Amino acid sequence: MKLIKYISLRLALLFILFLGFNAIYSRYIFPMDEKTNGLLTPKLKNGLHSSDILFFSASPNSAYPPSDMDHRSMSEILDNLLPNHQVTSVDTGAIHAGIFKLLIEQIPKENNLNYIIVNMNYRSFGIGWIESNLENVIEKQAVFYKNRPLLLSRFLQGLNAYPCKPQNEREYIIKQHWKNDLLPFNPPHQFSLQWQESMENEWTDTNQIKLAQYYIQNYAFVINENNQRVKDFDAIVKWAKTHQIPLVFNILGENIEQSKTLVGADLVKLMNQNKAFLMDRYQKMGVIMVDNMNQIPDSCFYERFWPTEHYDFTGRSIVANAIAKEIITFEKNQ
Amino acid sequence: MLFDSLEFLLFLPLVIGLYYLLPHTWRWLLLLIASYVFYAAWKIEFLGLIIFSTLVDYTVALQIEKSQSKVLKKRWLSLSLISNFGLLFLFKYFNFFVGSRNYFRDFTLSHPTLDSFSSIFEWGIPVGISFYTFQTVSYTLDVYHQKAKAEKHLGKFALFVSYFPQLVAGPIERFSHLQPQIFKKHPLKLENFQKGGRLILYGLFIKMVIADNLAPLVDAVFSNPLAYSSSDNWWSVLFFSIQIYADFNGYSLIAIGVAQLMGVELMDNFKGPYYSTSIKEFWSRWHISLSTWFRDYLYIPLGGNRVNTQRWMANILIVFILSGIWHGANVTFIVWGLIHGLTQLAEHYIKPFKRFQNTFIQLIRWGITTGIIGLAWVFFRAQSVAEAYLTFNQLFSLQANSSIYLKLNHWFKSYPIPEHLIQLNNPNIKVEQLDISFITFTLISLAFIFDFWLRNSRFDTKINDKPFWIRWSIYGLLIFCIMAFSGPDFYQFIYFQF
Numbered sequence: 001m002k003l004i005k006y007i008s009l010r011l012a013l014l015f016i017l018f019l020g021f022n023a024i025y026s027r028y029i030f031p032m033d034e035k036t037n038g039l040l041t042p043k044l045k046n047g048l049h050s051s052d053i054l055f056f057s058a059s060p061n062s063a064y065p066p067s068d069m070d071h072r073s074m075s076e077i078l079d080n081l082l083p084n085h086q087v088t089s090v091d092t093g094a095i096h097a098g099i100f101k102l103l104i105e106q107i108p109k110e111n112n113l114n115y116i117i118v119n120m121n122y123r124s125f126g127i128g129w130i131e132s133n134l135e136n137v138i139e140k141q142a143v144f145y146k147n148r149p150l151l152l153s154r155f156l157q158g159l160n161a162y163p164c165k166p167q168n169e170r171e172y173i174i175k176q177h178w179k180n181d182l183l184p185f186n187p188p189h190q191f192s193l194q195w196q197e198s199m200e201n202e203w204t205d206t207n208q209i210k211l212a213q214y215y216i217q218n219y220a221f222v223i224n225e226n227n228q229r230v231k232d233f234d235a236i237v238k239w240a241k242t243h244q245i246p247l248v249f250n251i252l253g254e255n256i257e258q259s260k261t262l263v264g265a266d267l268v269k270l271m272n273q274n275k276a277f278l279m280d281r282y283q284k285m286g287v288i289m290v291d292n293m294n295q296i297p298d299s300c301f302y303e304r305f306w307p308t309e310h311y312d313f314t315g316r317s318i319v320a321n322a323i324a325k326e327i328i329t330f331e332k333n334q
Numbered sequence: 335m336l337f338d339s340l341e342f343l344l345f346l347p348l349v350i351g352l353y354y355l356l357p358h359t360w361r362w363l364l365l366l367i368a369s370y371v372f373y374a375a376w377k378i379e380f381l382g383l384i385i386f387s388t389l390v391d392y393t394v395a396l397q398i399e400k401s402q403s404k405v406l407k408k409r410w411l412s413l414s415l416i417s418n419f420g421l422l423f424l425f426k427y428f429n430f431f432v433g434s435r436n437y438f439r440d441f442t443l444s445h446p447t448l449d450s451f452s453s454i455f456e457w458g459i460p461v462g463i464s465f466y467t468f469q470t471v472s473y474t475l476d477v478y479h480q481k482a483k484a485e486k487h488l489g490k491f492a493l494f495v496s497y498f499p500q501l502v503a504g505p506i507e508r509f510s511h512l513q514p515q516i517f518k519k520h521p522l523k524l525e526n527f528q529k530g531g532r533l534i535l536y537g538l539f540i541k542m543v544i545a546d547n548l549a550p551l552v553d554a555v556f557s558n559p560l561a562y563s564s565s566d567n568w569w570s571v572l573f574f575s576i577q578i579y580a581d582f583n584g585y586s587l588i589a590i591g592v593a594q595l596m597g598v599e600l601m602d603n604f605k606g607p608y609y610s611t612s613i614k615e616f617w618s619r620w621h622i623s624l625s626t627w628f629r630d631y632l633y634i635p636l637g638g639n640r641v642n643t644q645r646w647m648a649n650i651l652i653v654f655i656l657s658g659i660w661h662g663a664n665v666t667f668i669v670w671g672l673i674h675g676l677t678q679l680a681e682h683y684i685k686p687f688k689r690f691q692n693t694f695i696q697l698i699r700w701g702i703t704t705g706i707i708g709l710a711w712v713f714f715r716a717q718s719v720a721e722a723y724l725t726f727n728q729l730f731s732l733q734a735n736s737s738i739y740l741k742l743n744h745w746f747k748s749y750p751i752p753e754h755l756i757q758l759n760n761p762n763i764k765v766e767q768l769d770i771s772f773i774t775f776t777l778i779s780l781a782f783i784f785d786f787w788l789r790n791s792r793f794d795t796k797i798n799d800k801p802f803w804i805r806w807s808i809y810g811l812l813i814f815c816i817m818a819f820s821g822p823d824f825y826q827f828i829y830f831q832f
Contacts, residue, residue, distance in 0.1 A: 003524055017810050018817075025818045032773075037822075136824045151817050158542050158820020161340035166824075 022151040030150050037141045040090050044103055047088035052112050053078075056100040057091040057119040060252055060309040060319075065302035070313045077320035078117075082327065085114065094134045096124040097232035102145035104239055116240060117248040117323060118233075120278065121309055122271065122293065125229045126221045127177040131170040139163045183220060184273075189266050192220045199263070211305065212262040218307045219259060219267055223274040230281070237285045246330065248288040250323050251275060252309040253296030259307075290326045292319050335375040337588040338542050338820075345372065350595050358519045362493050365516070365596075369498035373461070376502075380460040383421060388492045390417045391470045395477040395484035395491075407478060414474040422467045426459050427663045462502030464660055468627055470495055473509040475631055482509045490517065499593040503585050505603045505623035512598070520597030529794045533591030536784075536793040539812045541584030544781045546821025547774050548577040555768060556715055559725040560734070566768040567728040574715050575708045576778065579608065582621070587793070594794075606789040608707075611699040613677045616707060624660070628653050651675045661714070666722060670713040677706050718743065777819060 034042065047054045055061065055075040062073035072080075075089035090103060100118050107113070123129055139162040144153050156162070165173075178192040188198040199212040223230065233249065240247040259267050275293045283289050300315030301308070311319070335342050349368045356364055374381045394414040401407045473494070476482035485491040494513050500506075520526070555562045555570035562570070586603035593600045607620035617625045636649045651672070658671020712729075716722035720742035727734040788796055797805055 003522065006524065007527075013806070014813075017813065021810075021814045021817060024814075029818055140822055140824070154822075155817040155820070156340065157822040158546070158816065159338060159340045159343070160336075160822075160824050164824035 018149075018151070022149045025151040025154065026149075030154075033154065034144075037144065038092060039141060039144055040092055040095075040099075040103055041106070041144065043088075043090045044106060047090055048107065048111055048113070051086035051088035052114040053082070053085050053087040053117060054107075054113060054115075055087055055089040055091070055117045055119075056103065057089060058095045058121060058124075059091070059093040060119060060121070060311070061089050061091045063308075063310040064316070065310075065312050067302075068313045072313070072316070074119075074316045074320045074323075075117075077317055078323055081320060081324035085327075087117075094132070095138055096121065096129065097229050097236065099138060099142050099145070101232045101235045101239070102142050104236055106145060106147070107243070109243065111243075111245075113245050115246050115248055115327065116236075117250060118236060120233070120249045120251045122252065122254050122274070123218045123307065123309070125223045125227055125274070126218055127174050127181075128217050130228050131165075131173050133167055133170060135170070136162075136164040177221075178217070181221060183222060183270065185266055185270075189220075192216055195220060195263075208262070214306045215259050215263050215267065219254065219263075219271055221274075222270070223277055225281075230278075233282065234285075237282065237287060241286070246288060247286075248290060248323060248326065249278075249282055250290040250319065251278065251293050253292040253294070253300075253311070253315065253319065254309065255296070255298055255301045255307060256294050257298035258301070288326050288330050290319075290322050292322050295319075295322065335372050337585060337592070338538060338546075341375060346592065346595075353596055354522045362490055362517060365498070366489060366493045366496065369493065369496040369501060372498040373496065373501060376461050380463075383425070383460055383463065384466060384496055385492075387418060387421065387466065387470050388488075388495045390414060391474050391495070392485070392488055392491045394474055396486070398474070398477050399484040411474060411478045415471065418467045418471050418474075422463055425463055427659075465504045465506055466495055466501060468506050468624075468660075472506070472627060472631060476509055485509075485513065497593075499589045499598075500600055503582070503589065504621075505586060505589065505601050506627050507600060507623070511601065515598045518597070523597065526594055526597050528798075530591040530594035532794040532797060533587045533594060533792070535591075535809065535812050535816075537584045537587030537589075537591060538816050539584070540580040540781060540784075541588065542820035543777055543815045545577045545581035545584060546823070546825055547777060547819070548573045548580070549821060549825040550823055551768060551770065551774070552577055552715070554766070556717075556721070556725065558766070559721070559728045561766045562728065562768060563765065564728055564731045566766075567725060569768055569770070571708050571712060571725075571729065574711050575608070576781070578711065578714070579604070580781065591794075602792070606785070608704060608785075609700070609789050610703055610707075611696055612681050612703055613674055613706065614681060616703060617674070617678075624657070628657055632656065647679055650679055654678070664717075665719050666713045666716055669719065669722075670710050673706065673710040673713070719745075773819060777815065780815070 033039075044054075055078065057074070061075055064071050064073075073089060073091075075087050075091075079085070079087035097118065097120075104116065104118075121129075140157055140160075143157045143162050144150070146153060175193070178196070181192065183190055183192065183195070187194060189195045196213040196216045199209050199216070203209045203212060225231075237247060254271060256268055256271070259271065271293065275291065279289050279291060295318055296311055296315045300311045300318070302312055303310050335345060345368075349364070352364055353361055370381060370384075373384060391414055394410045397410045398407045401410065473482065477484050485494065490513075493516060494509060497507075497512065497516060552570050552574045555566055556574070559567055559570075583604040590600045590602070601623055603622050605619040605622065607616055610616035610619055633649055633653045636652065637645060638649065639646050641649065654671040654675030655668055656671070657674075658667040658669070661667045661670075709726075709729075712725050713719070713722050716725060720739050723739055723742050724734050726732075784793075797808060800808075
């Protein structure tokens with residue numbers, strides 16, 4: 001009994017300390033952590049305050065080449081194209097639907113949103129992105145995107161209570177998937193790794209071989225309902241349905257021309273099969289789908305040494321126009 | 335499962351709660367299951383290795399005890415040593431001695447049926463393999479030398495091998511010290527909770543707040559020493575010296591604290607090592623459980639200091655080189671061990687220093703010792719001798735020579751050369767600046783204050799005689815630092831790889 005009393009008193013003291021510490025942390029230290037972590041919560045709050053459309057994206061929204069005269073992002077172009085709406089982006093580099101989901105879940109019940117737009121990046125469905133080395137950092141930031149006392153979130157960050165793995169473990173997982181995940185083709189295109197190795201016979205220039213292998217690594221996989229990103233997008237749909245906010249998924253354009261030249265028609269076929277799966281799945285769920293997969297010409301991609309969705313102004317405009325068109329059509333049909 | 339993880343913070347109260355709820359007879363079984371769960375949470379496949387070691391050493395020890403002939407006893411002992419060190423060699427040193435991993439990949443390409451076998455080696459080094467191997471080997475040797483009696487109960491022996499508080503990072507315990515304590519009936523005692531809780535708290539503070547905040551700073555400079563100025567390289571050496579101490583000492587204190595919660599007193603692993611005034615003294619204060627292991631099972635059997643001078647010198651060097659290799663399969667660890675060994679020999683012959691004991695001389699000795707230890711850490715931390723060469727050049731503002739660098743890289747089978755390192759002394763190389771925040775600086779200062787305060791005693795005893803409000807102010811400070819300032823990045827405990 002004495003021991004129980006002793007422990008209970010101390011637990012109570014710890015609880016009081018926690019409350020005080022949480023207040024100190026939230027007031028004085030969290031603003032610094034918010035900056036160093038590059039958290040998106042200020043952007044989200046700002047968007048909720050000033051706009052009726054939130055545009056969730058990774059870097060493709062605002063990345064531009066030095067040669068661009070017009071630096072407007074996709075969301076800014078879209079904002080100009082939809083005069084009756086205010087569009088604000090919630091974006092930062094390398095994030096994906098797993099993070100968009102957490103951010104969207106932060107949106108309060110009472111809001112002025114008319115649409116939520118989410119960029120759907122094809123590459124983010126691949127194992128190379130799912131197990132990317134950047135994932136530890138992204139998930140570390142995401143610890144703060146949950147509704148709980150800030151000090152507790154910070155403590156969980158310190159405990160690494162987020163999905164984190166050593167780099168070699170991630171590399172091992174990626175390699176195993178490339179080695180074992182069956183693709184719908186005959187050898188040598190049956191497995192990603194096999195396909196990558198076959199590029200050594202297709203090209204003589206090592207840079208070309210490397211680039212072709214990057215394309216296979218990033219684009220050659222089969223998307224099904226067990227894919228982590230699909231689960232993330234499903235959760236976003238579920239949330240939007242509950243909150244009755246129209247949802248737009250924008251499938252970003254990939255460099256189809258390069259894919260075909262470097263690797264061949266099989267890769268493009270696979271990409272389009274995957275896209276068809278996504279279009280069909282989310283259209284059935286009532287999402288407004290925007291298909292830009294094949295719409296961006298090679299000349300709009302300014303990164304030439306690896307596949308990205310970073311476009312010049314023309315490319316960004318194509319995407320923004322396609323989204324605007326779908327929203328206008330949707331509103332006409334209402 | 336790491337001590338500084340959420341899983342462990344949930345696992346520990348559950349195990350401790352069940353431990354005191356269960357009757358004494360069943361506690362060993364609970365601890366054995368908990369220990370296996372603790373280890374399997376990391377990689378279940380490697381649990382097989384612990385079970386294998388357990389079965390081998392259990393059988394061997396019984397057979398040694400049963401055997402009448404000395405030859406037979408020796409054979410059984412050899413079997414234990416070969417199987418334990420064989421596994422250690424296979425999982426930790428195979429690639430180092432045989433060649434790069436590519437050797438194995440090439441081999442499996444021509445022998446595809448062995449692919450799954452070779453892939454085992456790509457899982458990485460089994461966590462704590464060096465620790466539990468040394469612990470089980472010490473048991474067999476103790477039984478062989480009749481210093482301990484063989485354990486008849488397989489389950490209880492399995493618990494000695496896998497006892498979770500010290501399974502993955504020590505302290506490396508002796509059977510005669512640990513076994514009676516684990517199986518003793520421990521009543522629920524407030525004192526154990528106080529002591530254990532305090533050690534866990536302080537251990538978490540120095541591990542999570544100090545070591546984990548220094549890790550990214552150290553990594554940045556060591557991964558590309560040429561991109562940082564000489565002073566930043568000096569900072570990184572100082573920070574690594576603090577990081578490795580905070581990391582390992584913190585983890586050891588948590589281990590000791592966790593065992594203390596169950597009434598078990600593990601041996602101390604650190605006693606203010608950076609206050610040493612000689613390398614010899616340093617090794618009596620640093621990773622004590624390992625240095626005493628080497629003393630008892632290698633140095634003394636080799637003859638210790640009861641041999642002629644040349645032999646004694648050889649004994650010292652053998653112990654330090656093997657101690658270096660224990661840490662990892664890399665020439666850098668051998669060089670690190672060699673530096674410590676040679677310095678200890680040098681200390682022995684520098685008599686004039688020994689005669690004077692005044693504060694000034696002591697201070698000089700402390701400075702020299704700390705300097706040597708710090709510079710030796712460069713080899714410990716660098717990925718290769720070639721990288722250490724770059725760091726030393728930067729430290730002393732010298733021009734690194736590309737051909738020496740490439741030769742070192744070639745001789746010591748280093749990792750593939752990072753592209754940015756090939757262009758040595760390229761004037762266009764981007765110079766980075768180490769970003770030491772005010773908070774990091776304050777936390778390090780706080781750690782210094784604590785370490786100085788605790789230089790001759792442990793946190794749990796030092797704080798015991800303080801009034802309630804002082805104790806709780808310190809607890810509050812530590813708790814706040816742990817919650818608000820822990821290193822947020824994912825860094826595994828350094829000694830995890832050993």
